Amino acid sequence: MTTGNRDWDFEILQQRLEMRERQIDAVHRVSAALFSKSDLDSILRETLHVGLEVVGAPVGSILLYDKDRRRLIFRYVVGKSALIGLEIDPEEDIDGKAATAFRTGKSLLTVNTHKEGYNARFDRATGFRTESIMTIPLRIMGGETIGVMQALNKEGSEFTGEDQELMEIVGSLAATSIMNFRLAEEAKLAAVARAMGDLGHDIKNALTPVETTVSTTLDAFIFPLLDDLESIDFNTTDTIEEYHERVLSLIEPLKDWIPEMQQAMADGCSDIREMVSEIADYIKGAQATNMQRHDIGLVLQEKLRRLRVVAQNRRVKIHVEGLTEAPYFPFDARLVGRAISNLINNALNAIKDAVMKGDLEYRKEGFNIWLRLSTNHEGEFPVGNYCQLEVQDDGHGIPDVVLASLFTPNTISTTIGGTGIGTRFIKSVADSHGGEVGVVSELGKGARFWLKLPLEQEITVR
Incomplete structure (x- = not known):
């Protein structure tokens, strides 16, 4: 090999090494720029700035494909900002x-x-003069093209094949980042949709005591009162004082009922306001478990006050055991309260549904639900160091096919109007606390659900 050939080979090798160095540098720069960004605008901005810098172009743009509109849309532009938002029909152009x-x-x-x-x-739209263009498709693994990146008017020289390789590297990494962002957004929307389903289910539960209170007020007080008032004979020889006493005696039960009615309505409205606020938190991405020390007995008593109206209306007695010895420990009062409300509401609805279907004989003495609380301060969770909440009923019980699906994504419900969302939510509450949940049931003998929470949690600072 001659000296001239060796020099030529060395020059080619040096050029290739320089090219590899530029490629590696481009990968490092675009990786550092992209993977520190969590919003699409920042990803597009960093992609285009890095891409234009590595090829020496002052002007460029990124266009993303909108599948609904079937258009390429200018999403980020350097040097010709008037183009942002303009569209191209890739089939017609x-x-x-x-x-x-x-x-x-x-x-x-x-x-x-x-x-x-x-x-x-x-x-023509911007007054710019395009002399040269490098156009790179933004493609993801699998070959789908999601957009295009362009660099215009390279400074000092023409675009080369090496420039194209560099931009393709930048474009490939950018396409991956854009798709990851979109997948994360889709996952976030799916999580929001699931949360909306959970909250919608609980809003329905929160409305039940309100509806029951209104129904009770009308049926047990207002309508009978009106009938009694209409039946008063004002043609008798009774004095005004006697008529007054009679009317007062008729409205006395309603006066006694009003405070309970007001409380039930206020509780229902408060619960719904809290859930609407939670919807906003989910949408903003601010929803989180709030671990604070609470007296769990007080939290449960508050929820029971809301549910007793419904239970009484359905001839169901709620028995409470162990709440006087309730521990004071960190948990999310909002989530745990909703979980227990769900379990008691589920029991109430299951009893009502079974009677309506004829699976459960109507009992003159009514039915029963037990809420039990037990605590073990010894040992380590889950064997010890826990607070366990149980909700048991003496209804029809749960069919095996439903029992096997509880607390799974495939939860089913045989209750009229049921969705299975309630038990999935209870499982999510257990998981968010590092706890456990379970159920035992036998047809004809009711069901017993339990939620076990660790007594030790890291306090959430707010």
Whole structure:
């Protein structure tokens, strides 16, 4: 090999090494820029700035494909900001480089637009003069093209194949980041949708005592009172004082009922306001478990006050055991309170449903639900150091096919109007506390649900 050939080979090798160094540097820079960003605008901004810098171009743009509109849309632009929001139809724009790269999935180098041609529509709109264009399709693994990145008018020289390789590296990493962002947004929306389902279920539960209170007020007090008032014979020889006493005696039960009615209505409205606020937190991404020290007995008593109206209306007696010895420990009072409300509401609805279907014989003496609380301060969770809440009923029990699905994503319900959401929510509460949940049931003998929470939790600072 001659000296000239060796020099030529060394020069080629040096060029290749320099190219690899530029590629590695581009990967490092775009990786550092992209993977520290969590919003789409920042990802697009960093992608374009890094891409233009590594190829030495002052002007460029990123267009993303909108599947609903079937258009490429300018999402971020350097040097021609008036283009942001403008659209390209990739099927109709035959001459456009962006549309062509998107359709074919292949990069395009347009070294001289005067000779090779291009769609000058956007130059006319902005007053810009495009001399050269490098167009890179943004493709993800699997080959789907999600958009296009362009660099215009390289400074001092023409775009080269090496520039194209560098931009393709930047574009590939950017496409992955954009898709990851979209998947994360979809997952967030799915989580919000699940949360909305949970909250919708609980709002329905919160409305039940309100509806029952209104129904009781009308049926047990207002309508009988009106009937009694209409039946008073004012043609008798009774004195005004006697009529007054009679009317007072008729409205006395209603007066006694009003405070309970007001409390039930206020409780229901308070619960619904809290849930609406929680919906806003989910949408903003601010929803979280709030671990604070509470007296769990007081939390449960408050929930029971809301449910007793419904229970009495359905001839169900709620028995309470162990609440006087309730521990004071960290837990999310909002979530645990909702979980117990769900369990008691489920029991009330299951009893009502079984009687309506004829699976459970109506009992003159009514039915029963037990709420029990027990605590073990010894040992380690889950064997010890726990607070356990149980909700048991003497209803029909749970069919095996339903029992096997409880607390899973495939939970089913045989209760009229039931969705299975309630038990999935209870499982999520147990999980958020590092606790456990379970159920035992036998047809004809009712069901017993339990929620076991560790007594030690890290306090949430707010």
